Amino acid sequence: MQKKLEELTKKLIIEIGEDPNREGLLKTPRRAAKAWEFFSKGYRQDIDKIINEAVFTEDSKDLVIVRDIEFFSLCEHHLIPFFGRAHVGYIPDGKVIGLSKIPRLVDMFSRRLQVQERLTNQIANAIQKVLNPKGVAVLMEGRHMCMQMRGVEKQNSLTSTSCMIGKLRESNATRSEFLSIISLMCRLSI
Secondary structure, eight states: OHHHHHHHHHHHHHHTTOOTTSGGGTTHHHHHHHHHHHHTGGGGOOHHHHHTTOEEEOOOOSOEEEEEEEEEEEETTTOOEEEEEEEEEEEOSSEEEOTTHHHHHHHHHHSSEEOHHHHHHHHHHHHHHHHOOSEEEEEEEEEEHHHHTSTTOOTTOOEEEEEEEEHHHHOHHHHHHHHHHHHHHHHHTO
8 A cells, every 4th residue: 555655646746746856855755655544544443443342331320521532634525634622422321431442433533534524423423333322422623724725715714513312412401511511621621
């Protein structure tokens, strides 16, 4: 894979009018290939290996929230980065997951060509599948370079997406609790 990515990068450099043999660009194809392998590693990851049996029986009944999970992804329309923060919550139903597994799931789905809407749903659905909790909520806030660097060029734009499943979709009170905890935590800057 790396050799082919290097060749494609070299062709791209030539196509835009640059000299791939210029000193500053000599190693660019190799660097870009390694970067693309990293940016797309989510395609080669397995959810079972990420979870690694870190699901535990627990009688917890209250919201579990992991907030401010940084994510970086690539817009599938322009191959330009978008990045931001994910807030993930769930209501256990006899099972909890190791807390570090939630950011790892966010990373797995982020390291693919994406749209934020799909990314949000994939994370929520994965947690639903792994835990079968009473409810799942994922709220993502992203800055899209395809909107900031080109096109409409709005540098301060922020895109918010959410996916609510089960009790977090059905119950206004539960959904409000999730959103208010995230808001409170943001204000406190814990």
